[in-house]
Amino acid sequence: MAAGQRRWPWPPRNRRAKTGTWPWSEPGGRPSTPSSRSHARPVTLDASCSGWTGSMARVLLLVFGGLMFLLSLPGAAQEPVPRFRSGVDLVDVDVSVLDDNRLPVRGLTVDDFTILEDGEPRPIVAFSAVELPPRRRPDAEWMAVVAPDVASNDLQHEGRLVVILIDQSIRPEELPASVAIAEAVVDQLRPGDLAAVAYSTFGVPQNFTADRERLLHAIRQPLVGLPAGDGAGPALCPCGACSLETVANVAEALAPVRQRRKLLVFIGSSLAVHSAGPCSARLDAPRERALRAIDAANLTVYAYDPGGLPTLVASAGERRPAGRNRAMANLARVGNLRLLPDRTGGRFLSDTLRPADRLAEVFRESDAYYVLGFEPAHPDDGRFHRIEVRVARRGVRLQARRGYFGRAARVADAPASGAPTSPRLWETVASLWPVSDIRLTAAAVPLARPDLSGSVVASIVRVARGVDAPGAIDDMAQPGEVRVFTGAFNREGRVLASTEQVLRVEPQPAAGGAFEYEVVSRLDLPPGRYELRTAVEDVTLGRTGSVYTYVDVPDYRGTDVALSGVLLGAAPNGAVAPADPLAGLASLVPTTRRAFARGEDVDAFVRIYQGLTRSLTAGYVVAEIVDAADTVVYRSETRLEPPQFGASRAVDFRMKLPLDELPAGEYLLGIEARHGNASARRHVRFSVR
Known part of the structure; x- marks a missing residue:
């Protein structure tokens, strides 16, 4: 490594993620599904659905219900090809066209497509060819793993929505492979992609975001927050029906999302779509609901078996030969896992040795796609209408939604x-x-x-x-x-x-x-x-x-060393209300600006705390600025003595960003406090123009 360069000084737990991070939220619209309701509580990605146990049966309905709010569309950009227009009541159909090698077919026009609603042709009045940006590895690792500390509601409209569904069917010996598969999904996210982590039974999920650290935390610690005395045993999901219920909830929620490709990566060793014996009747209703919802959402399902490569007898993870009954059960299990991918144009995957390679192929399939819009014949009848999309190309695979629901009356909760x-x-x-x-x-x-x-x-x-x-x-x-x-x-x-x-x-x-x-x-x-x-x-x-x-x-009282968040303040202060908003807490007026001109007067502020767990100790605070080439361009180290903390057990650290010495570009400010064997750190991304 060249002199002056170093690795990111505060590595995350997993340093395999190599792509950038982007704000997670996206503009919203209004629901267009039958009997849709607003929620008395805001929609968040809550704990997972058991399908059969009281309030847990409603969790993912609450979780994904907010996705029923349609995403805004950009205005017309090219003539004479019709584009999406705001204010026009259209049914959107995102279409993926793949060749024999499962690579996107580019260069199609509106004249290459035909749409039928309930068997009758409908004119295509809007068309968009979407080309997503490629996955690039930045020169500096921090640019791939450190998310911005500010969020915006100004987001692009195109990209992928990826739901990582970690199923209750995963056996204990399959957990390491399951985590590796889920991590590989996160590693494949591109600019503009958003991902969420969900569980079919207990597990602490993560709402849609592009913040890899938060996604990985939800994947690696699935039972954080699990109520004491609760378990994730089979009793919570009789016959495996909760898995189908969760798939249905996801698909129903994603159905109205516009101009995005929607992927569900199901990680599990079984998906009970069909079953013999007493479970057969119990699966009928959730299976039909899931299939209908998937058809309406154009949700592409990829099933990943963490048990490894399947054989005619037992899974690759098994250590002993299987009898005839066990072998037949395994064949049925694999057949069930293949059903949803085969129906939606996805894949069944079982390569646990190279999940990154397999998932790279999955993401390449949606690098380019098309969005078609047509005016529905029956927009307000609340019924399901079949959609068929045809393309004037031979030898291609086509993935498109198979139907839509007309709007129904909306009932608002208090x-x-x-x-x-x-x-x-x-x-x-x-x-x-x-x-x-x-x-x-x-x-x-x-x-x-x-x-x-x-x-x-x-x-x-x-x-x-x-x-x-x-x-x-x-x-x-x-x-x-x-x-x-x-x-x-x-x-x-x-x-x-x-x-x-x-x-x-x-x-x-x-x-x-x-x-x-x-x-x-x-x-x-x-x-x-x-x-x-x-x-x-x-x-x-x-x-x-x-x-x-x-x-x-943080738990400031119960932690040896903790930091406040980092505040940035620019002089002169901008228009801020109320006046002196952080009186008694911080000695500067904060701003959310993270882009500055050379020579601006900008301060960074953080407060360092020593908790009540031990006596005050001496330490020091280190501040570093790293550029986009992973080079340390600024470093300071300040000694901290116990008397400086005083009765409040806190001391302020304030520094000026050396903007007059930094060329235009992206930077990472890191502040770390170390006292004995305890430390705490914060980081902030900023840019100089």
């Missing part, structure tokens, strides 16, 4: 406890996807109260006027009133803490002709992991928007 008083604000945080009517960027920063008496999360949200809401400059610059709701939600969508403010803001000019202001909210939260959702109603613009992010609150 807002949940802790919801904002404004129904308009509640609607913007009640779905899985944030609303992007106005451009928002958010950061969530945990801090401890004085004397470690509690913890507070600061939610900082930047609002950009004039980016997607064009209007007169005078309107964009006009001071006005905004309503802000910030809530912390658990994985069941329950509001654990919330705050609502009415603030007066004075936007200031920003890059690109926009006018910006920032609003800060504070929430008292105990240690734990939360999803923070913020909704902003700009009364002047008459628009609302929402943005979601995650925050991990």
Whole structure:
């Protein structure tokens, strides 16, 4: 390694991920499925579905229900080919066309396709050929594994939605292979892709995100948060029906998602689609529901058997020969695993030695696809209508949805406890996807109260006027009133803490002709992991928007060494409301900006805490900045003595970013505190232009 270069100083648990990370959330719309309902709780990716045990049977219905909110579509871009237009009530059909080698067929036009609804041709009024970016390995490892600490609701519309479903059928000896397969899926994510982790029985899932660290955490620690005394035994899933219920829930939720390819990677040693004996009747209803939902969603299913390569007798993982009955059962098991992939154009996979190679082939199949739109003949009857797509090419495989549901009357539930008083604000945080009517960027920063008496999360949200809401400059610059709701939600969508403010803001000019202001909210939260959702109603613009992010609150009292989140502040301060938003917690005015010009005056702030677990000890804090070539371009080391912590057991660390010395590019700031054998670290990505 060249002088001045080094590996990323704070490696994650798995350093195999080599692709970039991107904000996870996506714009949302409205449901279009029969008898769809809004949820009294916001939709989150909660614990998994058992299918048969009380409230657990409804979990994934709650989890994926928010995906029923349609994604926004871009406007027309080329003539004379029709493109997707906002405001037009269309049924979207994403179509993958593969050759004999299962590689995408490119270069097709709208004239190559025919759509039939219930056997009758329908005119194609919108068409888009989608080419997804290739997977590239960045020069610096941190660019692949460190997600931005800010989230935005400004996201691209195209890409993949990947659900990693870890099934209850996995046997203990298959767990290492299952984890390796799931990790390989995460490693294949490309720019714009979003993934989620779900379980068919107990397991702590992860909502849709591009943050690899969060996805890997959900994969490697599936039982974190499992209630004491609960287990994941067969009694929770009689006849394996819960697996079909989970597949159905996923497919029903993904059906209305527009312009994205949807992949379900089922990891399990069995999927009880057909069975003999008493289980046969019990599987009929969930099987038919799952098949119908998959047809409507155009969900491509890939089944990965962690037991290894199948044989005519036993799985490769078996250590003894199988008798005739066991061999026949194994053949039936493999046949069941193949059914959904064969129906949807996916694959059955069993190579546990090279899962990365097999999954690279899977992702290549969706590198290019087409999106067709037609006006439905019966848009509001609430019934299922068959769709058939034909392509004027011989010798190709075609993957497309097989039907759609007409809209039915929508029944709204009352807002949940802790919801904002404004129904308009509640609607913007009640779905899985944030609303992007106005451009928002958010950061969530945990801090401890004085004397470690509690913890507070600061939610900082930047609002950009004039980016997607064009209007007169005078309107964009006009001071006005905004309503802000910030809530912390658990994985069941329950509001654990919330705050609502009415603030007066004075936007200031920003890059690109926009006018910006920032609003800060504070929430008292105990240690734990939360999803923070913020909704902003700009009364002047008459628009609302929402943005979601995650925050991990440390146990400041019970941890030897802990850090607050990293705050960045730029001088002069921008338009921030309320004034001095972090009084008593931090000595700077925060911003969510992460792109700066050379020579700007920008400070980084972090507070270092020593908990009540031991006496105060001496230590030091190290700050490093690494560039896109993995080269350390700045390093400082500061000694910390016990008297500096005082009675509050905390000390502030503040530094200026050396922006006048950094060329344009991407950078990683890392701050690590070390006291004896205990340490804590934080990192922030930023760029210089």
